[in-house]
Amino acid sequence: MEELSSALNSHMDQMADLVEKFSAEMRSSLRPAYDNFIGFFHAIDWTEPWLVGLLSFHAVFLLVCIVSRKNINFQMFLFLFALGGVYGAERLNRILAANWKSFARQNYFDSHGIFLSTLWSGPLLVISIIILVNTLFSLCYLIVRWKKAELRHRARLASNKEE
Template sequence: MPQMSGTLDGLSAAVDEVFRDIREKFREASKEAKIWESLQAFAAAIDWTEPWIIGLLACHLLLLVLVLVFRKSWNLNLVIMVSAAGVVYNAQRINTYLGENCKAFARQPYFDEQGIFISALVSAPLLLIMLVQLVSYLILTSQMLVEMKVKEIKYKARQRARQEKQHAQESKKDS
């Protein structure tokens, strides 16, 4: 028993040391990474009253509503997904083009070389919409699988009933 108590004490000390290390790492990380403040600064730098930004956000909202309302329309969702994937794929080219021509429609130069703005306000919402579509596809596919399995079971039951009926009729003829 004394040996087990010593082992438990050693294990407890090791666990305490690990927790202290974890707490220390979190403290260090919270000092270095100020993600929330960076996001607030990004949001504050954008003029949310610009008509094209409002239009862009409205388009994202409209796409999301279309995806949700017409989730059983495979063709429409395929067009939306391919279009969104094309925009995300070509985001760098779009960013370069819009960066060169932003004075025609924007009050500020939003389109930097790193593509942070287009990634945050164009690509990320489109990727989110495609994720919603993917989840919707998985749900619809699982429902279809259940329906097909039910139909298969009913079909096999009908086949079995027909076979039993044929055997019964054959038995009556033989007797």
């Protein structure tokens, strides 16, 4: 019995060491990502009018999506519009990179499109996911309504046969 207890204790100590090492690795490997995000955030001049306009566009677009959540056809239009915006992001990045001096104080548009992916495509994809989830909920609601109507119809048919 004592051997079992000592084996169990040694196993628990070993597991505690593994968890401690894993959590230390996770904390240390997340630190560079956090530092990169903070550097990215501070490198941007958030007072530039075109950036304020872009963020305002995303806020208004999200608001329109939330307000129109009951209109599935309009939601599908917004969904396709958002995905079209993501699809055109590469071309938009090339155009903006060629003409950045006419609207910005510094060139944010690298060849990989990281900036535009973060501030243009990212919010559009989040809004698309919100629309998709809303559509799935609406479809579930319609399926429930349809099934209830079908059950009521069957009950009426059954009651008519009994009479």
